[in-house]
Amino acid sequence: MTSYDEKAKARTMKYMKEKRDKLTLNLPRGDKERYKAHAESKNKSLTGLIVELLEEDIKKTK
Numbered sequence: 001m002t003s004y005d006e007k008a009k010a011r012t013m014k015y016m017k018e019k020r021d022k023l024t025l026n027l028p029r030g031d032k033e034r035y036k037a038h039a040e041s042k043n044k045s046l047t048g049l050i051v052e053l054l055e056e057d058i059k060k061t062k
Contacts, residue, residue, distance in 0.1 A: 032046075035049075
């Protein structure tokens, strides 16, 4: 198994900067863990569940 070295880290950071947007949410204390647990109960990441719900809502409103 290959370790995560500095070159791999640099490639990941370059990819994230060039190909991904970042969104920060400010939530009331404790809600993040509750939301994360809910997402995990659906076998999804919190980010994945948020994106899925937004995409569904966009489709409904078109």
